[in-house]
Amino acid sequence: MSVLNAERIKLLSTRSPWWCALLAVALPVGLTALIASQAQIDPGDNGGSVQVTQMLASLGRAVVMVMAALSVTSEYRFGTIRSTFQAVPHRTTALLAKTVVTAIPAMLIGAVVGFGSWAVFRAINSFPALALDSAEDWRAVAGQIVVYGITAVLALGVGILIRQTAGAVAVLLVYALLVEGLVGLIPKIGDDIQHWLPFFAADRFLGVQAGPPIDDLPLGPWGYLAYFAAVAAVVLTAGILSAQRRDA
Amino acid sequence: MIEATGLTKHYGRTVAVDNLSFTVSEGKVTGFLGPNGAGKSTTMRMILGLDRPTSGDVRIDGQHYRDLHQPLRTVGALLDAKWVHPNRSARAHLRWLAAASKLPRSRVDEVLDLVGLGGVADKNAGGFSLGMSQRLGIAAALLGDPKVLLFDEPVNGLDPEGILWIRKFMHRLAAEGRTVFVSSHLLSEMAQTAQDLVVIGRGKLIHQGTVDEFIAHATESTVLVRSPELEKLGEHLLGAGAGISDDGDALRVSGMDSAAIGELAAAKQITLHELSPQVGSLEQAFIQLTGDSVEYRTAEAAQRAGQEERA
Amino acid sequence: MTTLLATERIKLFTTRSPWWSAFLALGLTIGFAALVGLNHSGGPLLVEHSQFGTQFGLMVVSVMAALAITTEYRFATIRATFQAVPKRTSVLVAKTAVVAILAAVIGEVAAFGSWLTAYAIDGGPEMAITTGADWRMVAGVGLVFAVTAVIAVAVGTLVRQSAGAISILLIWPLLVENLVVLIPGVGANIHDWMPFTVASRFLNGAEPIAPMGPWASLAYFTGVAAVLLVAALAVANKRDA
Structure with missing residues (x-):
């Protein structure tokens, strides 16, 4: 418990997590408000859907990824990782504590982004279709909590492996925002590979982004969530194993 | 000659340097003395045009640093030995500095040998010990064979051998007729290195004169x-x-x-x-003069000061 | 200026990052072209198919260009730089030029390398670079890389911090420019004026509805870069180093 507390103090006593959190919430919620204010869906055709309110959540997710990676790479940058391992020589414990302390704020941010975007959209443009009245609706909104949390764990794992801010941030963003999309352009095999990529999986769980119908895919929404979590767990484990082996 | 007039620097609400005026004369080692946090580094950064004074002015031989043509040929400085890219070799670090001042490549090897880094010139600067980094910094300062040299706390953290080496080096530079301006928070160090002193505390000038004057005045x-x-x-x-x-x-x-x-x-x-x-100790004299101007002091010292005030 | 260019060239090439970046940019871009070439089916392979991966290279170069300035701030060598050359505008312009030239070279090698690779794997007469549009699509890559490098140096100078600069430089073109379309009504119009969207129209040809032709698109993209660079120079001159 003291390890968790130490990590919490470490995270919240520097400015960058606050900045990231602010941006991660303000960007998607703000832009969603903009979209809502411009939306002119004919109320008669019961237009709009809960999913529309979540289109910008990926923006906050990218920022959370940066925040999670920074939480460990900045420790390597300033050499404080040595103090960390000095205080808690059991590195697995130290890093798991850091994972928990990074994932919880990420989930909070996910909750604020998910429900915040939905509430803001609804406050500006109250279509009946925006009610949270189905399992899909709840998955799209409340699902952000889990997806943000797992994303943070994945990013943290990459941060531990790469140890270097610029490298980790570049790899994470290029991968999530570019590679997964470009893979689809590879003829023949592209689609099959894409169906097993982690952020594609996260998006299938949320059901927000346009994509192939879920029935044509190898997993269902919950299967995809489990798969996304498993990938994050594997990356984190790889990170922890390498941290144990390497000199701090 | 370095001339500062009414030099002032604010960082937000903090006043780092407060209406500071002094002159550093040619061909001498002038010590720049003050406790940690007194504003010495900020002053040096302003001399080098890195930080803009909030008000006031500082000139080198009548010119602003920013207006010097190829300034490394006029002013050499070592402010922080860690201002190097860790993945760049010592030689490469000096090579780009030399290129910026149109100095021949041979000059790089000359200064490397001068500071005794010839053997490790192709090693990355990130792996250097503090002593080696300090030597690299001095090599960079000497690169343009400048008349004016600035050193900020050059002996900080060095071992006795390194301290002795730097001290001898300063004397040599002054003996060659150069103007040397060197800061320190240790009076004993200055007493052995400098002829003139500029003493500051909390960004304000406390004393300017020769070292002997200062000691006589203070003790x-x-x-x-x-x-x-x-x-x-x-x-x-x-x-x-x-x-x-x-x-x-x-x-x-x-x-x-x-x-x-x-x-x-x-x-x-x-x-x-x-x-x-x-003989009143130099350190005591220093504390006497700058005591009120120490930015950060221990709780004990602060308490004592409080008691004295009440008494 | 030649002195400063030489200085910045030494500075850039005496660290590992440009080598890594060049290696990665070329490897990813050309490797992707090979993947596309190998798996292609249904109709002949076209010039555009070989260029699907250039965005990889572009992002890597963007990161490299930003790091060229943010690492100077990170290791405080910017102070040594401004000490050696107090004319900050000249220094930063020289740095931008050197980085942009390297970016252009990487871009050209990546584009022609990708084209050659795809051609070697499954080339036919359809893959010949003949029309102006073909040339723009391949040879134009270097120009877009160079202008992107200018934007990246400018953003790096403004932000001074690797993580922040890289995040902006990646999230902006890869996410923000596309998300803008979601704004009903005006979204599409805004999208039409987003710099990287415009740059891609220079390479891939503008749809008829686009506000500008290909060369005007490049000019606009360059204009955005110039504005950012001027802003960065103004800020760097005003700030304490």
Whole structure:
């Protein structure tokens, strides 16, 4: 418990997590408000859907990824990782504590982004279709909590492996925002590979982004969530194993 | 010559340097003395045009640093030995600095040998010890063979051997007729290195003059005398114009040196048990002068100061 | 200026990052072209198919260009730089030029390398670079890389911090420019004026509805870069180093 507390103090006593959190919430919620204010869906055709309110959540997710990676790479940058391992020589414990302390704020941010975007959209443009009245609706909104949390764990794992801010941030963003999309352009095999990529999986769980119908895919929404979590767990484990082996 | 007039720097609400005026004359080592956080580094950064003064002005030979053509040929500086890219070799670091000032590549090897880094020139600077980094910094400062040299706390963290090396180096540079401006928070260090002193505390000028002046100004030397005939001796000393004060079973004499006191005692046939000159320590003098100006002090010191104020 | 260019060239090439970046940019871009070439089916392979991966290279170069300035701030060598050359505008312009030239070279090698690779794997007469549009699509890559490098140096100078600069430089073109379309009504119009969207129209040809032709698109993209660079120079001159 003291390890968790130490990590919490470490995270919240520097400015960058606050900045990231602010941006991660303000960007998607703000832009969603903009979209809502411009939306002119004919109320008669019961237009709009809960999913529309979540289109910008990926923006906050990218920022959370940066925040999670920074939480460990900045420790390597300033050499404080040595103090960390000095205080808690059991590195697995130290890093798991850091994972928990990074994932919880990420989930909070996910909750604020998910429900915040939905509430803001609804406050500006109250279509009946925006009610949270189905399992899909709840998955799209409340699902952000889990997806943000797992994303943070994945990013943290990459941060531990790469140890270097610029490298980790570049790899994470290029991968999530570019590679997964470009893979689809590879003829023949592209689609099959894409169906097993982690952020594609996260998006299938949320059901927000346009994509192939879920029935044509190898997993269902919950299967995809489990798969996304498993990938994050594997990356984190790889990170922890390498941290144990390497000199701090 | 470096001339600062009314130099002031604010960082938000913090006043780092406050209306500071001083001159650093040519061909001498001038010490820039002040406790940590007094504004020495900020002043040096302003001399080099890195930080913009909030108000006031500082010039080198009448020119602003920013207006110097190829300034490394006029001013060399070592402000922080860690201002190097860790993955760049020592030679490459000097090579780009040389290129910026159109200095020949051979000059790089010259200065590397001068500071004794010739053997590790192709190693990455990130792997250097503090002493080696400091040498690399000095090599960079000397690259353009400048008339004016600035060093910020050059001996900080060095081992005795490194300190000695730097000290000798400063003397050599001054002997070559260069203007050397070197900062330190250690008066004893300055006493051995500098001829002139600029002393600051909390960004304000406290004293400018020679080191001897500063020490004389800041310390009053006394002589401690112990004798079985203390009372009689005291009368004679007063008669001879010295000042005396009781110090337990001894007398503290001021205004007369130990030789004169000894002769006086011999003439009056007074037995002496002790005759010891008390030179006020330099550090004490420094603390006396800058004591009120220390930005960060220990709780104990602050408490003591508080008690003194109340008393 | 030649002195400063030489200085910045030494500075850039005496660290590992440009080598890594060049290696990665070329490897990813050309490797992707090979993947596309190998798996292609249904109709002949076209010039545009070989260029699908250039965005990889572009992002890597963007990161490299930003790091060229943010690492100077990170290791405080920017102070040594401004000490050696107090004319900050000249220094930063020289740095931008050197980085942009390297970016252009990487871009050209990546584009022609990708084209050659795809051609070697499954080339036909359809893959010949003949029309102006073909040339723009391949040879134009270097120009877009160079202008992107200018934007990256400018953003790096403004932000001074690797993580922040890289995040902006990646999230902006890869996410923000596309998300803008979601704004009903005006979104599409805003999208039409987003710098990287416009740059891609220079390479891939503008749809008829686009506000500008290909060369005007490049000019606009360059204009955005110039504005950012001027802003960065103004800020760097005003700030304490």
